[in-house]
Amino acid sequence: MGRSPCCEKEHTNKGAWTKEEDQRLINYIKIHGEGCWRSLPKAAGLLRCGKSCRLRWINYLRPDLKRGNFTEEEDELIINLHSLLGNKWSLIAARLPGRTDNEIKNYWNTHIKRKLYSRGIDPQTHRPLNAAAAAAATTTTPPDNTIITTTSNKKMNKDSISNINHDINNINFQLVNGTEDSNSSSGVTTDELAFHPHNQLNLDLSIGLPSNHTKAPSSSTMNPENNKKKLKQEPHVLYQWYNGNNNVAGVCLCYGLGFQSNKQTCSCKAMETSTTTVTAKTASDNHDLYRFYPPMSF
């Protein structure tokens, strides 16, 4: 028994939107706000399915969208974020005000991939192409699955909520090859070790909303004021690493990832008291791992 379709396909338009359709959608959302996409087309007098309306609004009609070419800074930020997050376009888009996930995804596939190839960098692994080729030649492990592995943030959210009663989104990155021989079946080659010399480190990156954030009910999206509040709650980014003696060090990447690190929005500062002190020199010493980021300090 399959799920019922999101709309009656026979009675919906497909393809490019007309100006009239755009105007109807804009007018409706101006009055009623975003949300309830399933019922929106009928209410707005549109012969479109709800998903189509949502996409059109989010990717094209939203008033806060930034138009025009990507800047060099945005390019670098996208590359940095992709190296951390992978193809999580919505997460990446969340760090670039005025840009949509679709736009970034397209831009990545058409521009940035080429740019990275021209730099001799594999856009999937963010490692030198020759190292990636060597790794591929010496292992059956897919390139995506080598040194850095990602885990879904969804399960962690639940755990985090139940454990610390905070609504956060986490993404973990772990450097898992710390004790393995470089020629072992892990597929880690000497080239890779040269590129990632700090293979004793266990990286743990979390990106989440501030601890005072409480999840808004779904109906909140109908209220522009709630949306404003939501936007103000900037996420913070922590890098943690372990030196094998359970000593944990951390560093705030808020600045490096392109959003403000201040007292209101960034709780990374708290790590200072609970973790091993890390000097700026230490962080820069690890430049092979953090080489995309500007010098950091607490």
Add this chain to the structure above:
DNA sequence: AACTCCATCAACCGCTGCAAG
């Protein structure tokens, strides 16, 4: 001018996670 090739990007499709019942 006509044609082909290619890059771009808007839009679609299928899937997943979450919340409500």
Add this chain to the structure above:
DNA sequence: ACTTGCAGCGGTTGATGGAGT
């Protein structure tokens, strides 16, 4: 605990326009 419906995400497709021949 399970089912269902919705919103959102990421991969893919197809229309379009510009460049090259």
